[in-house]
Each structure stands twice: as C-alpha cells, then as structure tokens.
Amino acid sequence: MADAFLTITALEKSYGAHKVLKGIDLSVNRHEVVCLIGASGSGKSTLLRCVNALERIDSGVIALDGDPVSGIGVDVNRLRRKVGMVFQSFNLFPHLSVIENVMLAPVKVNGLSRDEARERALKLLDRIGLSERAGYMPDQLSGGQQQRVAIIRCMAMDPQVLLLDEVTSALDPELVGEVLDILKDLAKSGMTMLLATHEMRFARDVATTVAFLHEGQLIEKGPPGQIFDSPQMEETQKFLRRALFVPG
Amino acid sequence: MSNATAATTHARAAGPVSAPVSYHAIAYLSAVTGLITIGLTWLGLSHALSFTADNPGLSRWLRGIAIGGTGLAALLMIFPVRALGHLRRADGLVARGDLVAARLPAWACRQQGLSGIGFGATLLVIVAFYVFLTTNNFAVQRAFLNPGYMVQSAPMVLAAAKLNLYITLAASVIILVLSLALALLRMIPGAAGRPIRWMVIAYVDFFRAVPTIIVIYLIGFGLPLTKIGFVSGWDGMWYAVLALSLSFSAYVTELFRSAIDSIHPSQIAAARSLGLTAVQAYAYVVVPQAFRRVIPPLLGFFVALQKDTALVLILGLSDIFGQAKYFAANFFNLSPVSVVGLFFFVITIPQTRFVDYLIDRQKRNAIR
Structure with missing residues (x-):
C-alpha cells in the first residue's frame, strides 16, 4: 500500500466491559472509496467516530498521511479539518438557515470573510441543486435535501x-437515490471516502474496497466483486445471504 | 316519563340501548339549580340594602345591582328551558323507537343543562363575593377597597413604582449575564473543572434554599454594617438589586443549564467534526439553540422578579409597597395597598398571557 492515506492499526475500543472494536486493521488509499458493511452493532459507526476522534480509542494507532492522529495530546481540531463527517441523522444546525449551516465552519474555523464564504457556499449548493433553498431553515427541507446539505x-x-455514517438509513426509500447520486459524483471526482452503509447495491457500484465487520472484527475485505460474488468467510456469506435477499 | 319507560322496554327488545337516561336528570337538575340561583342571587344582592336605608343615593345603586343581578340569573334560565325542550323532543323520538335520531337532542339537552348548571354556579360564586364585600355594613369593602383612599393615594403610590421598575431592569441584566456565565462554568468538563463545578453547585443550592426576603435583609442591612468602603456606601436600591440578582441567578442558572443539557449531543458532534473548537461549538451552536428554548420560562422568572421587588420594602425603601404602607398607616386603612395589588395584577397578566402564548407556539413547533 504505497499510497495509504488513512491507516488504522490494531484499533481497540470498549464501552465499559463491552468490547466494540477488537483490533481493526484497515487502510484507505487516496481516491479510494471503502465501504464498511456488517450487521447493526458490528462496530461500523464506532470505527468512523474513532477516526474522527469523537470517541477516545483504547489502543492502536490511527494515522493520516503518515501522521498519527489518535491518542492523548493530538490536536483534534487540526485532524477534523482534514476529515469530514456526515451523520445518519443529518445533524444540521436547526437555528441556522441552510446557507449559514454551510458557511459557519469556513468563517469561524478557516477565517474566511462572510462574503467569500457565502459565495463558495452558494456554488456548493448549486452543485446539489439547492441554491434556491439557501435561505430556508433546515426543518423546511425534506430528509434527502437535509442530508445533501449536510x-x-x-x-x-x-x-x-x-467519513459517512449510514447517511441514507434515516431517509424514506424514495429519497435515498438523490443522496447516493451525490456520493457517486464525489467518488467520481476522486474524493477519498470511508463509509458505513446498508446499501449493498451502492457499495457494489461505487466502492473500490468493501470491508465486512463482524462483532468488532474485520473479517474480510476486498474488491466488491470478490466480496459480493465469492465471499470466503462463513460469516460474510451468512450476512450477505440475509442482506441481499430480495423478497418476492 | 311513562312514555319513555315504555319506549325503553320496546328498545330493549329491538336492540342495545345506547342513549343514557342521565340527560333527564341533568335537564331537571339544571331547572332546579336555575330557580335556586335566582332566589339566592336576589337574597345575596339585596342583603346590602339593609345597611343603606339612610343613604338614598347609594341605595338606588345597590338596588340597581340587585335587580340587574337577579335579572341576569333569570336570563340564565334560558339554558334549562332549552334543555327541557330538547328533552321533550328526545323523549318523543325514543317513544317512537327512533333511538339513533334521539341521540342528537339528548346530547343537546345534556349540553344545555350542564351549561345552565355551570353558569349558575359561577354567578353564585360572584354573588358570594359581593356578600363578603358588603356584609357587616360593608366592613370588607371599607377596609380593602375604599375608593376615596385609593384615588387619593394612587398618584404617589404609582409614582413610587418607578423604583420597582429600576430594580427589575437592573437586576434582570445582572441575572442574565451572571446565570449564563455560571451555567457554562457548571459545564466545564474534566477533573480540572470539578472544583469550579462544585462551587457553582454550592452557589445554586445555597441561594435556592435561602428565602429571597432573608437574602435581601442580610445584604441590605449587613453590607452597610461592614463599613468596607467597596460595599458599604451604596444607595439602598443597589443592595436590593444585588440581593435579588443573587437569589434569582440561582434559579436561572439551573434553567440555562437544563436548556443547554437538552441540546442533543449530536449537535456538538456535528460542530466538532467540522473543526469547531469546543468553545466555538458552544458559542455558535449550543447556546443559541438553548437560548431559544429558554425564553418562555425566562420571561416567567422576569414576571416573578417584578413581583418580588415588593420585598425590598423591608429595607425601608420607598418602593410602591413602601409608599402604599405609608398611606395605609396614615389612613388606618388598607386600600392603598390594594392599589399595589391592582398595579401588579394589571402589569403582569399581559406578560403571563404572552408567556403562555410562547409556550403554546413552541409546543406546536415541536410537533411539526
């Protein structure tokens, strides 16, 4: 892995006596899209939250571009400026309008002027076809629109x-498509992504690597064709049989 | 009645009877209470006339009240009359076996009957209050609501309300700033913040436990006694402001803290993941949202603060209550103090209604 951008080594995390992550090794190359799949409670979300330092890790190393970013004494604010995270429940700021949601961090963290930030925000909103909703409040948008803004x-x-944590799980089925389309565009533009998802179809289409998590362990990983068509491990086969089962 | 009984037997044969018989009881009870109300109203309202035989002018007024009130009571008979009308129609329908059609007049009969009882009871309470005011040759009215004394004292009493207004405004500003600061200090995380958190908790516990009037008394008389230049030379009003601020800040700190607590942690996670520092996340994301939630209860405390400014009288300040007490002592009559009561009634009721409106609106928005 010559161009490994994000490397996770022997990562462990417990909540009290409950061990959620039992030694995870994973690396993400530049321009790669890694999909984490696995049952609920397998540790996908926790893994993402650890990478963004929203959870303190117990042991192991997370390195970004060769720089360790985990552990005590690390400047988490610098880390988070390099790492973006999108949540299952959107987490837009309800007291700010759509464009102010987008402008807040560039103005307060990067020190952009409000005009500059507004211009950039409008361009970004235009990209997802929501520039006309710039002045709306988040709760005036549909779930899909909110997630696109996020x-x-x-x-x-x-x-x-x-980092994307099951970003379509809270959406009505007919709104999932518009969010996945944006992620596809981002992937095409070369964005490096690590995402937890239940959308197997999306994982197959977009991922460069699929990693299967089972009870806090990374059981199997590989290109989507290999994981979905000829999974090697028994747990993976069992999970996929259930996940890919289409009734009727 | 006999018709209805016959019909009931008939209906039982036809199927389940869903119309309860209680509407009969309600209609007749309503008629009886209506008649009793008329009688009691006349007795109660005309009672005062026995004290004013020597005052024809006042007698005319009181007779007007008695006749008007009794007329109103008679007017309320419209409810039982209507109820009885619906009752007859319902009974007629039941007699014909048309139970479904009978439900509507039965329902109307219950509504009218209950309305009659409700309005009648309310009128009787008002009459009772009138009797209380006028009994024993107007003793209560003379002691509390003497129009002459009220008019005479009102200008100066109301002018003294300026002091209460100043105290309210000054204390409000201090309370807002102090409480927000304390609430944030209370939330400093980690081991380093622990002693600070304890200090805030101790402050809140202490000032919520000690009655406000004791705090005012201790500060207002205590600090000047210390003869420490910094705190002993103040104008009396500022001791009142300080004491009320300390006391109310304890409550408002808790209010702010619970509001900040009520903002979902995912909001902080989202802000932090965007690179905002913890302080920035609180300043731009958490506190603005918490502040919105806190506005209605905060206004409630603002109303309570206005009323509690009347406590500063124990410091001997000429606030609205102090001024009224001065008049009351001179007149040997409490009517000037009633002016104070009326004053607070008039200024706080619109505010409380406004708070209710805000809370309602917030509930509606939460449901949306």
Missing part, C-alpha cells in the same frame, strides 16, 4: 477524506 457543509471545509 454533505455539502462538510465539503465546504475541503476535507481530504470523508
């Missing part, structure tokens, strides 16, 4: 890697 809010900080 993604753009992250992109406004020019992150080098994007």
Whole structure:
C-alpha cells in the first residue's frame, strides 16, 4: 500500500466491559472509496467516530498521511479539518438557515470573510441543486435535501477524506437515490471516502474496497466483486445471504 | 316519563340501548339549580340594602345591582328551558323507537343543562363575593377597597413604582449575564473543572434554599454594617438589586443549564467534526439553540422578579409597597395597598398571557 492515506492499526475500543472494536486493521488509499458493511452493532459507526476522534480509542494507532492522529495530546481540531463527517441523522444546525449551516465552519474555523464564504457556499449548493433553498431553515427541507446539505457543509471545509455514517438509513426509500447520486459524483471526482452503509447495491457500484465487520472484527475485505460474488468467510456469506435477499 | 319507560322496554327488545337516561336528570337538575340561583342571587344582592336605608343615593345603586343581578340569573334560565325542550323532543323520538335520531337532542339537552348548571354556579360564586364585600355594613369593602383612599393615594403610590421598575431592569441584566456565565462554568468538563463545578453547585443550592426576603435583609442591612468602603456606601436600591440578582441567578442558572443539557449531543458532534473548537461549538451552536428554548420560562422568572421587588420594602425603601404602607398607616386603612395589588395584577397578566402564548407556539413547533 504505497499510497495509504488513512491507516488504522490494531484499533481497540470498549464501552465499559463491552468490547466494540477488537483490533481493526484497515487502510484507505487516496481516491479510494471503502465501504464498511456488517450487521447493526458490528462496530461500523464506532470505527468512523474513532477516526474522527469523537470517541477516545483504547489502543492502536490511527494515522493520516503518515501522521498519527489518535491518542492523548493530538490536536483534534487540526485532524477534523482534514476529515469530514456526515451523520445518519443529518445533524444540521436547526437555528441556522441552510446557507449559514454551510458557511459557519469556513468563517469561524478557516477565517474566511462572510462574503467569500457565502459565495463558495452558494456554488456548493448549486452543485446539489439547492441554491434556491439557501435561505430556508433546515426543518423546511425534506430528509434527502437535509442530508445533501449536510454533505455539502462538510465539503465546504475541503476535507481530504470523508467519513459517512449510514447517511441514507434515516431517509424514506424514495429519497435515498438523490443522496447516493451525490456520493457517486464525489467518488467520481476522486474524493477519498470511508463509509458505513446498508446499501449493498451502492457499495457494489461505487466502492473500490468493501470491508465486512463482524462483532468488532474485520473479517474480510476486498474488491466488491470478490466480496459480493465469492465471499470466503462463513460469516460474510451468512450476512450477505440475509442482506441481499430480495423478497418476492 | 311513562312514555319513555315504555319506549325503553320496546328498545330493549329491538336492540342495545345506547342513549343514557342521565340527560333527564341533568335537564331537571339544571331547572332546579336555575330557580335556586335566582332566589339566592336576589337574597345575596339585596342583603346590602339593609345597611343603606339612610343613604338614598347609594341605595338606588345597590338596588340597581340587585335587580340587574337577579335579572341576569333569570336570563340564565334560558339554558334549562332549552334543555327541557330538547328533552321533550328526545323523549318523543325514543317513544317512537327512533333511538339513533334521539341521540342528537339528548346530547343537546345534556349540553344545555350542564351549561345552565355551570353558569349558575359561577354567578353564585360572584354573588358570594359581593356578600363578603358588603356584609357587616360593608366592613370588607371599607377596609380593602375604599375608593376615596385609593384615588387619593394612587398618584404617589404609582409614582413610587418607578423604583420597582429600576430594580427589575437592573437586576434582570445582572441575572442574565451572571446565570449564563455560571451555567457554562457548571459545564466545564474534566477533573480540572470539578472544583469550579462544585462551587457553582454550592452557589445554586445555597441561594435556592435561602428565602429571597432573608437574602435581601442580610445584604441590605449587613453590607452597610461592614463599613468596607467597596460595599458599604451604596444607595439602598443597589443592595436590593444585588440581593435579588443573587437569589434569582440561582434559579436561572439551573434553567440555562437544563436548556443547554437538552441540546442533543449530536449537535456538538456535528460542530466538532467540522473543526469547531469546543468553545466555538458552544458559542455558535449550543447556546443559541438553548437560548431559544429558554425564553418562555425566562420571561416567567422576569414576571416573578417584578413581583418580588415588593420585598425590598423591608429595607425601608420607598418602593410602591413602601409608599402604599405609608398611606395605609396614615389612613388606618388598607386600600392603598390594594392599589399595589391592582398595579401588579394589571402589569403582569399581559406578560403571563404572552408567556403562555410562547409556550403554546413552541409546543406546536415541536410537533411539526
């Protein structure tokens, strides 16, 4: 892995006595899209939250571009400027309008002028076809629109890697497509992404690597064709049989 | 009645009876209470006339009240009359076996009957209050609501309300700033913040436990006694402001803290993941949202503060209550103090209604 951008080594994390992550090794190359799949509670979300330092890790190393970013004494604010994160429940700021949601971090963190930030925010909103909703409040938008704004809010900080935590799980089925389309565009533009997802179809289409998590361990990983068509491990086969089962 | 009984037997044969018989009881009870109300209203309202035989002018007024009130009571008979009308129609329908059609007049009968009882009871309470005011040759009215004394004292009493207004405004500003600062200090994380958190908790506990009037008394009389230049030479009003600020800040700190606590942690996670520092996340994301939630209860405390400014009278200040007490002592009559009560009634009711409106609106928005 010559161009490994994000490397996770022997990562362990417990909540009290409950061990959630039992030694995860994973690396993400530049311009790669890594999909984490696995049952609920397998540790996908925790892994993403650890990478963004929203959870303190117990042991192991997370390195970004060769720089360790985990552990005590690390400047988490610098880390987070490089790493964007999108959440399952959007987490837009309800007291700010759509464009102010997008502008907040560039103005307060990067020190952009409000005019400059507004211009950039409008361009980003235009990219997802929501520039006309710039003045709306988040709760006036549909779930899909909110999640698109949340993604753009992250992109406004020019992150080098994007973490996405089941970003379509809280959406009505007919709204999933519009969010996945944006992620596909981002992937095409070369964005490095690490995402937890239940959308197997999306993972197959977009991922460069699929990693299967089972009870806090990374059981199997590989290109989507290999994982979905000829999974080697029994747990993976079992999970995929259930996940890919189409009733009727 | 006999018709209805016959119909009931008939209906039982036809199927389940869904119309309860209680509407009969309600209609007749309503008629009886209506008649009793008329009688009691006349007795109560005309009672005062026995004290004013020597004052024809006042007697005319009181007779007007008695006749008007009794007329109103008679007017309320419209409810039982209507109820009885619906009752007859319902009974007629039941007699014909048309139970479904009977439900509507039965329902109307219950509504009218209950309305009659409700309005009648309310009128009787008002009459009772009138009797209380006028009994024993107007003793209560003379002691509390003497129009002459009220008019005479009102200008100076109301002018003294300026002091209460100043105290309210000055204390409000201090309370807002102090409480927000304390609430944030209370939330400093980690081991380093622990002693600070404890200090804030101790402050809140202490000032919530000690009655406000004691705090005012201790500060207002205590600090000047210390003869420490910095705190002993103040104008009396500022001791009142300080004491009320300390006391109310304890409550408002808790209010702010619970509001900040109520903002979902995912909001902080989102802000931090965008690179905002913890302080920035609180300043731009958490506190603005918390502040919105806190506005209605905060206004409630603002109303309470206005009323509690009347406590500063124990410091001997000429606030609205102090001024009124001065008049009351001179007149040997409490009517000037009633002016104070009316004053607070008039200024706080619109505010409380406004708070209710805000809370309602917030609930509606939360549902949306």
